[in-house]
Amino acid sequence: MSLHSSSSPVLPLLVLSLLLLSPRGTLAGRCPPANGAPLVLDLAGPLVWSPCQSPHRTVPCKSSVCTVANRNRPASCASSANGGQPGSADPNCACTAYAYNPASGQCAGGDLFSVPLSANATDGNNPLFPVTFSAYSACAPDGLLESLPSGAAGVAGLSRQPLSLPSQVASRLKVAKEFALCLPGSGQTGAAIFGGGAFVIQAAPQPIDFAGEIRQNPLPILKNPKNGAYYFGVRGIAVNQEHLNLPAGAFDLDRRQGxxxxxxxxxxxxxxxxxxxxxxxxxxxxxxxRGIPRRKPFPPFQLCYDVSGVPTTRVGPAVPNIDLMLDGGRNWTLPGDSLLVQFGGGTACFAFDSMGNEQSAAFYSPAVIFGAHQMENNLLLFDLEKGTFGSSGLLLGRSTTCGNFNFAMGSS
Known part of the structure; x- marks a missing residue:
């Protein structure tokens, strides 16, 4: 059965290897800020951050980079009382930037510094050559790593902001300002690919390059001026092809209020x-x-089933689809693998959660947060230059998964 297992209702952020593209090929490999450890990927994060070692090369407060690093920082990141503010003319002033942990909501100020990152090149099939480049990163105390997956060295922000990882990769390596993200299922390794494609994934009966089709008919990224996250237009939701009766504008983004x-x-x-x-x-x-046997709710999930009563298909449990009705008359179909999550004891739950009253009233609160489970095994391409994104659809329907990237397929 293709249900994903989980030991608890809440899973930490995903740690992925980073793959980069250059005009001569793809750069593939881990992108470590410290000791070769991987970074957690945060789609809304404005910066790269990690604990840093002394000595390290700081950025002057008077630098324009310091000003950029301090734009649109999360509300929980209060200005440091110890200085380091952008624009200071003091030649000895080292810029303070603010690292934000998206899992815990905690924030900490620390030096903005330059860090070397490395990757290995590939053309999508064959390994080619190593590449090292520098990027701006925020220093953070070791304690900010708490609640991130074990072994993570920090966070790589992937947002639209100028100091996010995709923005810095594009600027430093002179590649396309775009990245593809393929989140893995349980126990697999996914991929983040920067600068272009080929996006070759092993499949039956032969590997598939998704680069062409994923760039066809892209959808617009909606921009919230209050943050650098990626929004997309939804006009409604259908369950089992029945359009739900929701108020007009229920999913609209209020750009003025954020x-x-x-x-x-x-x-x-x-x-x-x-x-x-x-x-x-x-x-x-x-x-x-209603015909599927129920199980006791597994908080926070309110609707749970006995998995023995759920037949399986290639795209997961045989349950009715849910469709997000998108701008332009297109649908994003979520089949069974995206709709249920399995827990111990043969229980599978409806894999959606409700915002609490506190969340719903929070500043910049969205109508829908489209989470990692629903993105799993779906190759997504974000083009920051054109302001668009493309989707492969659930890869299980093509007899493959995000765990089937293999950048040594053509090597001898």
Whole structure:
């Protein structure tokens, strides 16, 4: 059965190897800020950050980079009382930047410094050559790593901001300002690919290069001026092809206030819906799955099933699909593998959560946070230059997964 297992309802952020593209080929490998350890990827993160060793090369406060690093920082990141503020004319002033842990919500100030990053080149099939480049990173205390996956050395922000990893890769290596993200299922290794494609994935009966099709008919990225996250337009939701009765504009992004909208998040494990939207979706899914034996709710999930009563298909459990009705009349179809998550004892739960009242009232709160579980085994391409994104759809339907990238397929 292709349900994903989890030991708890909340899963930490995903740690992935980073893959970079150059005009001569793809750069593949881990992208470490410290001791070869991987970074956690945060789609909304504005910076790269990690604990840093002394001595390290700091950035002057008067530098324009210091000003950029301090734009749009999270509300929890209060200015340091110890100086380091952008624009200071003091030649001895070292810029302070603010590292944000998207799993815990904690923030810490530290030096902005230059760090070497490395990767290995590939053309999508064959290993080619190593590449090292420098990037700006924020220093953080070791304690900020708490709640991140074990072994993670920090966070790589992937947002639209100028000092995110994709922005810095494009600037330093003179490659396309785009990246592809393929989040893995349980126990697999996914991929993040910067600067272009080929996106070759092993599949049956032969490998597939998704580069061409994923660039066809891209969808617009909606920009929230209050942050650098990636929003996309949703007009409605259908459960088992039945359009839900929700108020007009329920999913709209209010750009002036920075609220509402539908946003991608690697920091949120399961798609989280504003309470009115969640109630409509859950009640509809409950009704169309009434023939499946129920299990006791597994908090925070309210709707759970006995997996022995759920047949399997190539795209997961045989349950009715949910469709996000997108701008331009297109749908994003979520089949069974995206809709249920399995826990111990033969229990599978409806893999969506409701925002609490505190979340719904929070500043910049979206209508829908589209979480990592619903992105798993789906190759997504974000083009920061064109302001678009493309999706492969669930790779299980093509007899492959995000764990089937192999950048040595053509090597001898």
């Amino acid at each position: 609220t509402g909208g539908v946003v991608f998040s690697t920091a949120t494990r399961f798609t989280t819906l504003r309470s009115d939207i969640y109630s409509a979706v859950m009640n509809a899914f409950d009704a169309v799955t």
